[in-house]
Amino acid sequence: MVQTLVFGSAQADIIEPGLGSSFDGIDDLIFAGAGNDFIDLSTVDGNVRANAGSGDDILLVGSQNSIVGGPGNDQLFVVGNGGNTLTGGAGVDQFWVVNGEVPSTPNLTVITDYSLLEGDVIGIGLGGITPIDVVITESQNAGGAIVSVLGVDVALVAGVTAVDLAVIDGAGIGFNNSILIIPNAPVI
Ligand SMILES: [Ca+2]
Numbered sequence: 495m496v497q498t499l500v501f502g503s504a505q506a507d508i509i510e511p512g513l514g515s516s517f518d519g520i521d522d523l524i525f526a527g528a529g530n531d532f533i534d535l536s537t538v539d540g541n542v543r544a545n546a547g548s549g550d551d552i553l554l555v556g557s558q559n560s561i562v563g564g565p566g567n568d569q570l571f572v573v574g575n576g577g578n579t580l581t582g583g584a585g586v587d588q589f590w591v592v593n594g595e596v597p598s599t600p601n602l603t604v605i606t607d608y609s610l611l612e613g614d615v616i617g618i619g620l621g622g623i624t625p626i627d628v629v630i631t632e633s634q635n636a637g638g639a640i641v642s643v644l645g646v647d648v649a650l651v652a653g654v655t656a657v658d659l660a661v662i663d664g665a666g667i668g669f670n671n672s673i674l675i676i677p678n679a680p681v682i
């Protein structure tokens with residue numbers, strides 16, 4: 495259990511385990527700093543924590559990790575089997591909780607700060623998916639809404655209720671093979 499601290503620069507950085515350092519990602523702590531950073535932790539299944547800082551960042555994450563987009567319009571992608579904690583921070587963030595594959599067993603990725611006011615978006619990217627494949631229900635024991643894809647619970651969206659969210663087909667707005675979950679129209 496060696497914890498490596500990894501620091502980016504004030505410019506755009508590419509950070510991934512094995513690149514130019516001894517860090518393997520597991521149990522490590524990453525601060526990317528300012529700039530539009532790209533952090534690829536898709537191969538890491540184990541307690542890596544990353545904060546992308548300011549800038550419009552892209553983060554890829556495997557399983558059982560915790561990532562923070564920070565200020566800016568960030569894109570967070572879950573590539574592994576789930577169980578991650580995602581925090582977008584200020585800005586219009588995209589939380590892609592399914593990318594090409596639905597986990598075989600429920601393994602909730604928690605979105606801690608989905609913001610209806612900022613218009614954060616939850617994405618489900620999967621060939622052939624249609625809006626009826628995505629169901630949003632009230633969480634029974636944790637405050638939030640559960641996102642289920644093809645019958646598998648994949649995400650807990652903390653701090654919102656199911657009726658706050660709307661499911662739309664992404665194809666009409668340039669996201670082919672994607673379902674997007676966006677803030678429902680406000681009740682007047
Ligand atoms: Ca940086």
Ligand SMILES: [Ca+2]
Pocket residue numbers: 546547548549550551563564565566567568
């Ligand atoms: Ca950021």
Ligand SMILES: [Ca+2]
Pocket residue numbers: 582583584585586587607609612614
């Ligand atoms: Ca946000």
